[in-house]
Amino acid sequence: MKILVALKRVADPANHNKVKIPAAGDKIDTAGLEWQINPFDLYALETALRLTEDGKAPKTRLGEVVAVTLGPAETETNLRSALATGADRAIRVDTTDDALDGRLVAAALQKLVEEEKPDLVLMGKQVVDGENNYVGQALAELLDWPMATFAATIKEEAGGLLVGREVDGGVSTLRVKFPAVVTVDLRIVAPDSVRSSKTAEGFKYPYEEVRFAPLPAIMQAKKKPLAVKKLADLVGGATLSSKYVKFEAPPARKAGVKVKDVQELVQKLATEAKAI
């Protein structure tokens, strides 16, 4: 199986207080931010690795995983880290963060998919910076491929996947045929969430997170192919179709108040907080 994994870099969510908005409010000030791969996209990478191995003998790779990102040269650090974690090769589409929106990313990915012809495109269900949840669906639409979003379990079947999706009130199970687009949710990295065609019955991974990069793979990562493409070569003269009007920091938390009894609490919850 050949899988293309789309990765987006985001400001380290653990350091969210470093995100600054200039007085003009026209952009996010990215100076000094620490970047890392969007956690949901990392789960997609882990899913791709699990789908292309027998969990009992993960050193033998049974398919190809291609990691893709769009961004400036420094995003190659993120791609190298994906290569060290186990991806076979990587593609960077050279551009800057402010030259992108979801629609352009989906259009660029469409061209890459047409060139690479993967059986499956995986990515996170959303990004943790702008909380957008768009590119996977848009890409499936552009490709006219079947799609399954918010995957919590994936089982490989002949010619496709059986995907358990987390939805309000339960799990919806979809059968998708290759080629397909799947976006993944947090629980996809649980020990027994992903089953490739080689995964033995009852096998569980001994961890429930994204795997650690082993030193031999870290040493090989710099030798793995990393291609660079120009955004314009993929999307021509297409321009941004969405525009950010203004950025504002969330309002600072207000001081609390003391209520004198339960009655007042209930009343405030109902009328002021409108929580009940």
Place this chain on the structure above:
Amino acid sequence: MAPTVIDARNLEFLLYEQFGVESLTEHAPFTDHSRETFDLALATAHKLGREVLWPPFREMDQEPPVLIDGRVRVHPSIRALLRECGQGGWINADVPVAHGGLQIPRTVMTAFRAILAAANYSTSVFPALTAGAAHLLASFGAEELGALYLPKMYAGEWQGTMALTEPQAGSSLSDIRTRATPTTEGHYLIHGQKIFISAARHDQAENGVNLLLARIDGAPAGVKGISLFVVPDRRPTDSGLVDNDVTCTSVYHKVGYRGAPITQLSLGDAGDCRGWLVGQPHSGLRYMFQMMNEARIEVGLGATAIASAAYHAALDYARHRPQGRPITSKDPAQAQVPIIEHADVKRMLLFQRAVVEGSLSLVLQCTHYSDLAQTLQGDARERCELLLDLLTPAAKSYPAEQAILAVSQGLQCLGGYGYCADFALEQYYRDVRIHTIHEGTTGIQALDLLGRKVVRDGGKAMFLFLDEVGTSISEARGVAGLGAHAAQLQAALDRLTAVTQHLTGLALEGKIDLFLADATLYLEVFGTVAVAWQWLRQAMTAERGLERDPSEADARFYRSKLSAFRFFFAYELPKVEGPAARLLDSDGLTLKTEEELFA
């Protein structure tokens, strides 16, 4: 979420800007590596620290290991770490390729281990102990012997331990009594008792591999009759693992560092404990000292790492705890200020940084000499080896002794809460106490430094050290703003030289007891001067950084580095005066204090 326990920017500063570890990759045996490899390795360490080591940190202290049915029950996260380190290649990472390793520079792996140790020191020792034992076996054991054990140890499946101490032989290893009786089948039968054995017989590894010191029957008395053996808990045979008569008889209750068990072992109770000789008979102590010297630097690192975690915890508290008002403006209507605004709290925080970052620099200086030696030949190589050898007792003891004081000041920043289990400081305070004791107490390090390393070969290593520090002082004289500090360090270095001459003079007169009576004070002076040298080097590196038109964040980092540097020279370096004066006096006060005078 895991808190900050170590400053990643400072590690980068030391590795790349101060020691230039990237340039090691231009030379064999490090040419397979690059800055990219190092960055990814450190990123993995941070992730392991956050996800595997930190979460059970408090729990492991509250529920220490217990002995159940002959096995020591330790926290299950230890299996996860051993597995990750095994599968990740981190146990054999800095082992030479010829011994099955990946030969990443030791300096980088030392930074890697610092990150793990800061997240949870107890857990971090398990893979480190296996690495030390495996390295010993790989260096001196026969190839067939290594082939039986090393792959399993490198894979993190078998736990390595070091079995040296016995009830009557701790600091005095020459008094070891454990016996090894030769058999006609190639192995020896082992009989004896070992105490204080870390990480032995625990339940999160499939097997234990004890590197053990014993005397072959009829061996000469003293250190010249000690041999090194591999004694597995369960021995590998054609039909699988067979019990090897190694019994854990108790687990010690400790002050801190409680996640890692320290055990008592009884060997050969049923007469069937088999050991295999490593290398030549009667050479065990020499072999063991290779491991021991490496382990001593790891101890300095462990102390530094705990003090680093404690510093970050104290800093976080000091920034968020409002208490009191500026001394010049006591208006009660004014809001209270965070305690970091008070000069005395700043002093305590600066002291912690001065200790942590000075110690880390000294430890990495040692491992950098070790790496450089690998890339060099002849005299240049010998120079690095001698400096490493000389600095090792200081790189163990300065961090170990000062980290106790640093963590104590961290605890002090929290006032009453520092003394309570609501915050981690009390645990760091207990955890850090081990380091002046294990792998040779401070007293033993002092004898090693003054009695052996300073005087060996006519003081050759000491002259090299004076030359190294002198070179840095000359460089610093040319840097604007550092001239006075350079002069201050030169004066301290002259003082150290005078003290050394005075003491070696006593040795030449045959007054050996007087020469060594206050060796610990000598170690204190030597260590402080060595760390001051490291601070001067860091200051020069920071000044160079500021000249390169740094980003705002980098400029702030360099300025903060310089402020901790100035603190060290103002508050810490002057402390050498007291012990130096005492050492020059040599009235033999302690020697003359008879036992009966201890009322």
